[in-house]
Amino acid sequence: MTTLLQPVVEVSRPEASGVARPEPFPEGTLQAALGGGAMADQDLFCEFLQGGVHTTLRYGDLRRGAERYAGFFQGRGVRRGEVVLIVLKHSPDLFSAFLGAMLIGAVPSFMPFPTSKQEPRLYWSSHQKLLDRMATGTLLTYGENLTAVAECTRHEGWRLLGAEQAIDAQLPFVPASVSPDQVAFLQHSSGTTGLKKGVALTHRAVLRQVRSYAERLQLRPGDRVVSWLPLYHDMGLIACFLLPLITRVPVVMMDPFEWVVSPGRLFEAIQRFRGTHCWQPNFAFHHLCRTVRPSPALDLSSMRAWINCSEPCRAESFDLFARRFAGAGVRAEHLQVCYAMAETVFAVTQTESDLPVRRLCVEPDALRVGCAVPVESDAAPSTVVLSTGTPISGLSVQIRDDQGLPVTEGRIGEICIAGDCLFDGYFLLPEETHRKLRAGWYHSGDLGFLHDGLLYVTGRKNDLIIVHGRNYYAHELEFLVNQVPGVQPGRTVAVGYFRSDVGSEEVVIIAEAPTIADSTRNDLSQQIKQALLDQAGLLVFDVHVVGAGWLNKTTSGKISRVENLAKYQAERAQAA
Amino acid sequence: MMNSDEILEKTAAIIRDTVRCGPVPISRATRAMDVRGWDSLSHTMILIQLEDGFGISLPMDRVLRLGTVGDLVELIAELTADR
Structure with missing residues (x-):
């Protein structure tokens, strides 16, 4: 555990040593993850489960799909550095379109596909501010949506493409030579549609995050990620698509809508494929408890980490989950917490593998006035807060007050992050970037405190x-x-x-x-x-x-x- | 065998009980978003309660296409028709 120096409280993690990591690790750019012989075509990438159909995708399938889209995009005039908004249903085509755009040096970004309950014309027109801000780019969706997009938006400067046209495209393309400091893709994960900020991430930042996070998780051959998360969300995109892709830990991927309606399918997938890692927000632990009846045949003992992330993590949710599925092999030491955000690519902190998450009982009154005071007596009123762990290697965390000055341990303030996998800025939003990213520190807007080297997240500064x-x-x-x-x-x-x-x-x-x-x-x-x-x-x-x-x-x-x-x-x- | 109105009545009671929305009117034209608290998560809870309540298994492909309570009632009527 990191020793803290008073009065400035900042935690960082030195480069881990002695932890086995998958080799060869692609250096430089994400393209290397697909090319250069780093990946054997027969290596398993993904078991894709949807509509009762199970599709096995190997790296060769992924490469061919990406090349098909790369030829299609380039043939339609998509240029290096151009933004490609991908609005497709959850399907393997998402992988192909995303990686295909990157192969020609374009900048892909997943956007949510409208649900059946959304009025299509209003859905498309809600993108207007985003289209205006970017001014030019490509929007990829299905051909049947193109008329609605054309009629409901002012899209001069935008290339509208139907994904069906890429299916039979066998066009040659010229791969783009990109530098590690070029923006690889944008993450549009926060805010309402038109006002979403595109978090710009370079190849270097993404690869550093993935390498560092894989080390912390101690990923090893035989591991399997199991996911129901959508890819437009940073947790789905990084933890369940790019991390598996780059580290060669296969992923079992389900349809998010199917999971909501039938949550037990997650457990079926874990049991069938011997899943080891699963990321999901706090509500999902409750949803599984409320909807799945544990049967004697349920076996979740292959799991090494259930990682609670993306919304405030609660001790009672973990307790509920551990109690309900203890018979299936769920143990307290497998329930982990990650504090993550798109602006650091993904993880900032992560709890220690194979150890129960540290809980701190603090005085509720002191907490309200910005101070975390541990409760000594069992009889005293207390609020339980879960640790989110220590920073992954390459990142540092500091807690700052309203004046931007670092505070002492136990004081609540804004969580600020510095390190080598920060974002490049919000795409075409220099003022917003300057407001949040100052002197190498990202000001998260989240509130928290440090105690014994561990970060605890307590609330938010913004709305x-x-x-x-x-x-x-x-x-x-x-x-x-x-x-x-x-x-x-x-x-x-x-x-x-x-x-x-x-x-x-x-x-x-x-x-x-x-x-x-x-x-x-x-x-x-x-x-x-x-x-x-x-x-x-x-x-x-x-x-x-x-x-x-x-x-x-x-x-x-x-x-x-x-x-x-x-x-x-x-x-x-x-x-x- | 229950008739369509009886199925509607029992379905509405299960929905109210599951989402704890109080005695709000629920008709065949009601959609999920008309009822406070009936979101995609509580929808799953409702489906589980309906399966238990009617002793049926709701096929997911059909469930994903439902639009109104009336559609739900029709589906349940179809699945219980042979009793």
Whole structure:
């Protein structure tokens, strides 16, 4: 464990030594992961499970798919450095399109495919700000969507391509020579569609993250990642696609929609393929507990790490999961925590393999005023916080106060990160980049403290709401609600509402609509729900339409999220 | 054998009980987003409760295509028709 020097608290991990890592490790660029004989064509990359069909993908399949898309893209005029937005359903074609774009030096980025509940025209038009900001690029989707994209967006400067045309394309292409410091791809994982920031990641940063994280996880031959995560999310993209691709640890991949409807299939896949690593957000541990009945035949003993990541991790979720599936071989020491973000490619910290996650009981009152004070007596009231571990090698963590100065151990402040796998910036957003990335330190907006060398995450400085591992900013949701006719502009609030039964935050919208009759409030509520579903891809938990003056303001005149959430909860409790 | 209205009534009761939304009206035209708390996660819970309640197994390919409570009722009626 790292020793801390007072008063400046900063933890970093020296280069690990003596840990076996898969060889040969591709150096330089991600292209090397596919070419140069580093990968034998017969090596297994992925078991892809979808619709009851099981497809085995080997590195040769992956390379041929990528080359097919590379020829297709180049034949259509896609240039080196050009952004390629990929809007396809969960399928092996995602791998081919993404890697194919990189083979010609273009910059791919996965975007979520609209669900059947989203109105297609509104979904596509919600991308307008993103298209305007980038000005030029390529958008790849299915041919049947191209008319809607063309009609619903101003897309001058954009090349619209139908993925079906790539299927039979056997066009030659000229591979691009890229440097390790070139941007490899963009991650659009936070915010509502049009306002999403493209996190630009270089080849060098991605490879350093993957190497360092693989060392921490002590990946070894025979390991298997099992995933139901979508690839547009950093956890799916890095931990369950690129990490397996580069380290040659095969992945078993399921369809996210199929997992939600039938969560037990994750366990079936683990048992069948002897899975060893699985990443998922906190809510998923609850979802599995609530929906899967453990049978005597269930065997999860092959698992070495269930990694809780992407939303606040809770001790009670781990306890519930460990109790329910103990008979199937789930052990406390297999339940791990990772603190990750797109801006560091993925992992910042990770708990130690094969050891139960450290828990700290702290005084609730002290926590509220920014101090983590361990509780000495069992009788005293306490809040349990889970450690997220220590930084992976190459990254350092520092906790800073509002003035940007490092604080002492146990004090809560903003979590700042420096190191060799930071992002290059937000794509075409220099001001936003400067605001968050200063003097080599990324200011995460998350709050936390260090104790005994371990990082604990306690909350957020900004208005981020994490719903089932996906990030939404309250002010962006409020902006969308304000556009719905009948809502009083500026008199709307979006709040995160923690549901202990689900193990995740949900969004509640409270909107003042003074001109709307009581009898039609429900209709307005539905319109707001639909608008957020279409334009943000978010199904909110509740929309509370209220009369003028319902919302409380702070003394500085801002609508208070905390106070109005409390008022909403009180009304709900009364109604129940 | 239950008729369609009885299936609707029992289905609505299971939905209300699962998402704890209180006594809200649920008709054939109701969609998931019309009911507070009926999201994709609670949807899975509802399906499990329906399978238990009606003694059926809901095929996933059909479940993924459901749009309204009416569609759900029709599917359950089809699966229980031989009883």
